[in-house]
Amino acid sequence: MHGEIRKLLCAACGHTAWHADDLSPADICPACQEPGHLRPDIVWFGEIPYHMDVIQDALDQADIFAAIGTSGIVYPAAGFAEHASHNGRRCHTVELNLAPTGGPFTESIPGPAATTVPAWAANLLSRDPNPKDKS
Ligand SMILES: [Zn+2]
Structure with missing residues (x-):
């Protein structure tokens, strides 16, 4: 973008x-x-980021949205979590930041990205992708 x-x-x-x-x-x-x-x-400040149509489509289809190392105040990116959280897919929104931003996230993981992102990704990848399919 x-x-x-x-x-x-x-x-x-x-x-x-x-x-x-x-x-x-x-x-x-x-x-x-x-x-x-x-x-x-x-893209400089004040210019429209690239690929906004692709980003909007991805936000519409997201089941998980992660914001990593962001202030959460510069639009349009600052609105992505809100967009994903209302996409009708019960999208889980998580921020991995030094400190919580107060944004519309269902989970906030504080700390440096160098440590929080690998741990979060490893946990995510270890989960059963289809827990409802088990009986
Ligand atoms: Zn030219």
């Missing part, structure tokens, strides 16, 4: 390409040959 730092974007023509070097105002777009319009292909 935030783009890719190792890609360039031409603000003049929309061309994107992999680019590992620093950009300069003198660089020329390889597609339109215009100088001065190249920038990292990342």
